[in-house]
Amino acid sequence: MASDGIERLTGELRTTEDEPVAEQVAVELDGMGGIHVAVFRLPRGAVGENQGLRLRVAGGRTIDLFILDGGIQGDGTVRAAVVTDSGHPGYGLGLEPSTSD
Numbered sequence: 358m359a360s361d362g363i364e365r366l367t368g369e370l371r372t373t374e375d376e377p378v379a380e381q382v383a384v385e386l387d388g389m390g391g392i393h394v395a396v397f398r399l400p401r402g403a404v405g406e407n408q409g410l411r412l413r414v415a416g417g418r419t420i421d422l423f424i425l426d427g428g429i430q431g432d433g434t435v436r437a438a439v440v441t442d443s444g445h446p447g448y449g450l451g452l453e454p455s456t457s458d
Contacts, residue, residue: 363387368414370397373421375411378403384412386420386439393439395422401433410437418444 364386370378384397395412404410406428412420422437429435 366412366414366420368412368418368420370399371411371413373409373411378410382412384420386442393442395420395435395437395439397435397437398433399435404429404435409440414444416444418442420444 366384366386367381368384369380370382372378379399382397382399384395387394387396404424406424406426408424410422410424412422414420420442421440423440424435424437428437
């Protein structure tokens with residue numbers, strides 16, 4: 358991790374259904390007020406708000422992301438909350454999947 362608190366990674370971005378979104382995406386992970394945020398750029402229309410994504414990086418690390426309302430900017434910048442990160446247990450929102458019957 359850089360001295361500025363931002364971790365820079367490159368990986369493959371996929372939907373939570375394991376559909377490819379983009380390869381070799383440069384992502385910056387940053388802690389903003391206790392919520393860790395992933396920031397990256399994609400072509401317009403590649404993803405949508407309220408969408409879950411999974412970033413796979415070298416070594417088998419996976420980072421589950423969620424794009425909130427307002428998370429996609431006009432220039433293609435995407436800001437997504439880190440839900441879980443296999444490389445940093447406890448890093449993210451700590452949400453559990455719903456088990457409603």
